[in-house]
Each structure stands twice: as structure tokens, then as C-alpha cells.
Amino acid sequence: MAISKLILIWQSFPSLLRGTLITIELTAGFLGLGLILGIPLAFGQVYGNRLITTTILSPFVKVFRAIPALVLLFLFFFGSAFFGIELSAFTAAILAIGLRSTAYQSQIFRGAIQSVGGGQMMAARSVGMSKLKAIRYIVLPQALRLSIPPWTNEYAGVLKDSSLAYAVGVTELMRQGRYIVARTFGNALLVYSVCAIIYFILVYTGNKFLGFLEEKYKMPGYEVKKRRRKILERI
Amino acid sequence: MLETILKAEQLHKKYGGLEVLKGISFEVKRGETKVIIGPSGTGKSTLLRCINQLTPPDKGRVWLDGVEITDPKVDINKIRSSIGMVFQDFNLFAHLTALNNVRIGLAKVKGIEKQKATELARKELQRVGLGDKASSYPAELSGGQQQRVSIARALAMNPKLLLFDEPTSALDPELIGEVLEVMINLAREGMTMLVVSHEMGFARSVANEIIFMEHGVIVEEGPPQQLFTRPAHKRTGEFLHKITELYGESGR
Numbered sequence: 227m228a229i230s231k232l233i234l235i236w237q238s239f240p241s242l243l244r245g246t247l248i249t250i251e252l253t254a255g256f257l258g259l260g261l262i263l264g265i266p267l268a269f270g271q272v273y274g275n276r277l278i279t280t281t282i283l284s285p286f287v288k289v290f291r292a293i294p295a296l297v298l299l300f301l302f303f304f305g306s307a308f309f310g311i312e313l314s315a316f317t318a319a320i321l322a323i324g325l326r327s328t329a330y331q332s333q334i335f336r337g338a339i340q341s342v343g344g345g346q347m348m349a350a351r352s353v354g355m356s357k358l359k360a361i362r363y364i365v366l367p368q369a370l371r372l373s374i375p376p377w378t379n380e381y382a383g384v385l386k387d388s389s390l391a392y393a394v395g396v397t398e399l400m401r402q403g404r405y406i407v408a409r410t411f412g413n414a415l416l417v418y419s420v421c422a423i424i425y426f427i428l429v430y431t432g433n434k435f436l437g438f439l440e441e442k443y444k445m446p447g448y449e450v451k452k453r454r455r456k457i458l459e460r461i
Numbered sequence: 462m463l464e465t466i467l468k469a470e471q472l473h474k475k476y477g478g479l480e481v482l483k484g485i486s487f488e489v490k491r492g493e494t495k496v497i498i499g500p501s502g503t504g505k506s507t508l509l510r511c512i513n514q515l516t517p518p519d520k521g522r523v524w525l526d527g528v529e530i531t532d533p534k535v536d537i538n539k540i541r542s543s544i545g546m547v548f549q550d551f552n553l554f555a556h557l558t559a560l561n562n563v564r565i566g567l568a569k570v571k572g573i574e575k576q577k578a579t580e581l582a583r584k585e586l587q588r589v590g591l592g593d594k595a596s597s598y599p600a601e602l603s604g605g606q607q608q609r610v611s612i613a614r615a616l617a618m619n620p621k622l623l624l625f626d627e628p629t630s631a632l633d634p635e636l637i638g639e640v641l642e643v644m645i646n647l648a649r650e651g652m653t654m655l656v657v658s659h660e661m662g663f664a665r666s667v668a669n670e671i672i673f674m675e676h677g678v679i680v681e682e683g684p685p686q687q688l689f690t691r692p693a694h695k696r697t698g699e700f701l702h703k704i705t706e707l708y709g710e711s712g713r
Binding site: 345346348349350351352353354355356359363364367368371445446447448 | 515538539542543544545546548550553554555565566569570601611618
């Protein structure tokens with residue numbers, strides 16, 4: 227009995243790995259789109275034209291944070307045909323959840339930019355930097371460092387949201403798991419548990435890596451870890 | 462007769478309904494140190510920021526070295542790079558070492574290549590007595606050291622004029638001396654400085670002229686001896702008396 231289960235896992239591993247690869251691709255797409263659009267969006271909200279912020283940027287953020295991911299996914303996948311655009315399930319998923327992540331990430335970056343403080347910008351301008359240079363060399367490097375801890379959350383959230391792409395037919399990890407369950411009999415618990423473990427490993431290693439980045443690029447005076455270690459030693 | 466390097470004419474600035482500057486005019490000559498004093502909320506900091514246009518004035522004009530810098534056609538970033546500014550709370554770039562704080566303006570604004578910029582930055586750090594702190598981050602430095610790095614950052618740009626916005630107000634009393642010492646040396650070397658400060662000892666011994674401001678106007682302007690001993694306005698005398706009593710006059 228146990229042997230046959232092991233053989234099943236062994237045999238289904240290649241397809242689960244293929245699914246995992248798609249899951250990773252989806253996650254990279256969501257996070258990449260969110261990063262590329264989210265950072266300028268955040269700077270626009272903080273330093274940009276007030277009119278553009280109130281008419282375009284802020285409404286975008288509000289809308290994409292208010293609609294459930296699955297609804298967005300269906301709107302992009304099934305709705306695109308209505309406008310005569312043919313989107314693959316994969317592309318629709320990247321757009322729907324990627325734009326939603328843009329909205330969330332923009333608020334992570336906005337908070338970070340605002341906590342860098344106006345004094346840094348003023349000092350940068352006082353040495354003759356343009357607003358763009360001040361953002362590029364002074365505000366952005368600090369804001370990115372401050373964004374890593376909340377961004378770790380976004381990474382974990384979005385990685386797990388990739389499983390929603392199952393609903394429009396992307397053959398990511400969950401769908402591969404579902405195929406195996408459908409092909410064999412009575413293995414739902416086992417196969418989905420393996421999927422769960424794979425998700426856990428992906429989130430765990432990703433968070434570890436981000437924690438490493440946080441440590442590597444910490445600004446002296448802004449870290450808390452060292453102090454925590456000291457307190458632990460005292461106990 | 463010294464040549465005029467900075468000239469401000471009828472500067473006005475309003476924040477909402479509050480008129481902070483109500484027509485300020487004055488001049489600074491090359492190599493001169495002018496100290497602006499006055500009660501808080503009088504517009505001293507706003508005046509400094511109106512000069513380098515970090516806060517553009519509503520009305521009035523400013524000339525630096527004969528160029529009108531309030532002219533919208535002028536490249537204000539270039540102008541700002543020739544006016545150093547030192548802030549009350551230092552505003553050192555938190556993610557950069559002391560050396561990189563001084564170097565970044567040279568590299569990214571002036572476009573000086575890395576090795577040369579590093580060399581110049583080191584020289585400026587040595588000038589403020591912090592040659593050994595090049596690789597320290599701002600949070601690893603004392604307040605006095607941070608303020609000296611920020612002076613070095615301003616000096617590195619080789620400015621025509623240095624603006625100081627209460628450079629010692631955020632410092633512990635025992636750290637004030639090291640910053641004032643740097644400023645005194647600069648004054649001696651002939652740097653042109655406009656200083657908002659309550660350090661009466663510094664004002665009295667270093668300033669060529671003192672400007673007393675209140676409620677957005679210049680009440681009185683003149684050499685320290687005149688203001689301290691026979692002020693033309695009763696209010697000037699009162700203020701100086703009060704502030705001297707409060708801060709002492711440690712005869713620097």
C-alpha cells in the first residue's frame with residue numbers, strides 16, 4: 227500500500243514540477259509587473275502632479291484593491307474577448323493579478339517613500355540634484371530597503387494567489403495536482419498535501435532570500451535585529 | 462569696497478493666510494559672515510530657503526554673483542549646486558557613508574569621475590576633522606560629527622555662499638563647540654556665510670554684521686558692537702539681552 231503511494235508520487239513528480247515551474251513563472255510575472263508599475267505609481271502619488279494623482283493613480287489603486295482576485299481574473303479572461311482581444315489564460319492571469327499586485331505594492335512603496343522623510347529630498351535638492359536625480363540616488367535606495375519587510379508579505383500572498391489561475395485553465399501546480407487526482411483514485415489527500423508542501427517550500431525559501439537581502443542592505447541605525455539578538459543574550 | 466555676492470530684494474512669502482516674509486531686502490558681500498537672529502516663527506528659515514529657492518518666494522528677487530536666480534529661465538539646479546546649505550537636523554543621506562555623503566554631489570551633480578571625487582571628498586572630510594570617519598554611516602556618528610559631515614558635503618561643491626539654518630540647535634551643548642570651530646575657521650578662510658543662529662558668542666565675535674528679524678521684517682541690521690551696545694531699536698536690545706542671558710556668551 228505505502229509502496230504504491232510512493233510510486234505514485236514518484237511517477238507524478240515530473241508533472242508536479244512542470245506545474246511548479248508555471249507557478250514560479252506566474253509569480254515572477256505578478257511581482258515583476260507590480261514592481262515595474264508600482265514604484266513609479268508610488269512616486270507619482272507622493273511627488274507627482276496632484277491632478278493626475280486624484281484622477282488616475284488613486285482611483286486605480288482603489289479599484290484594484292477592492293475587487294476579488296478571482297473576479298478580476300474572470301473579467302480579464304472572459305471580458306477580453308468582448309473587446310475583440312484574445313488573451314491566453316496565462317496572459318490574462320498575469321494582467322489581472324499583476325495589476326492587483328501593482329496596487330498593493332504601490333502602497334508598500336508609498337509608505338516607504340513617506341517614511342524616508344522630506345529632509346532627505348530637501349538636502350538632495352540643496353546640493354543641486356534635480357527632483358529625478360534626488361529620487362534615483364537618495365530617496366529610492368532608502369525606500370527600497372524599507373520596503374523589503376512588507377514586500378515579503380506581498381511575495382507570499384501573490385505566490386499563493388497564483389493558484390487562482392487554475393480557474394481559467396492555466397496548468398500551474400494545482401491543476402497538475404488535480405489531473406493526477408482525476409487520473410488515479412483515492413489520492414486527493416496525498417497529492418494535495420504534496421502540492422501544499424511545494425507551496426510551503428517556495429514561500430519559505432523566498433522569504434529566506436528576502437530576509438538575506440534585508441540583512442545585506444540594512445542601513446546602520448535602522449536595523450532592529452542586532453538589538454533583538456542582544457536582548458536574547460541577556461535573557 | 463567689497464563686491465556684493467548675494468542680493469535679496471523685497472522678498473515676500475505667504476503660507477496660506479500667514480505672511481511669513483513681508484518684504485525682506487539685504488545684501489551679503491564676498492567673504493562676509495552675516496548672522497540672522499530673531500524670535501522663532503519670524504521667518505528666518507523661510508528666508509534662507511527663499512534664497513536657494515527650495516521654497517520659491519511669492520514676490521521679490523534674488524541675485525547671486527550678478528545673476529538673477531529668481532528668473533524662471535535660470536537653471537536652478539545649477540545655481541543650488543553653488544549655494545551650500547547646512548540644516549538644523551543635518552539631513553545626511555542615511556544610506557550612505559560619510560565619504561559617500563560628501564562625494565555624491567560631486568559624482569552625480571558635477572559629474573566628476575569616481576577617483577577624483579573620492580579624493581576631493583576625503584579632503585573635505587579632513588578639513589572638518591573627520592578624515593578617520595569616512596566609512597561611518599550617519600547613525601554611527603555623534604550629532605556634532607554629523608553636522609560637520611554635512612558642512613563637508615556643502616563645502617565639496619565649492620560653493621559661492623553657505624547657508625546655515627540653526628546648525629547647532631539640535632546639538633548637545635558639549636557638541637556645539639566642534640561645529641562652531643569649523644564655522645569660525647571657514648569665516649577666517651574667507652567663506653561667505655549667511656547663518657541663522659542663536660549662538661551669541663559666535664555672532665558677536667565672527668559676524669561682520671547681524672540682522673535682527675521679527676514678524677517677517679528686518680528690524681535692524683548692523684555690526685555686532687553696534688547692536689549689542691547701542692541698538693537703534695528698543696526691541697533689538699530687549700531680544701539680545703534676553704537671548705544672551707539664556708544662552709550665555711561663552712566668549713568664543
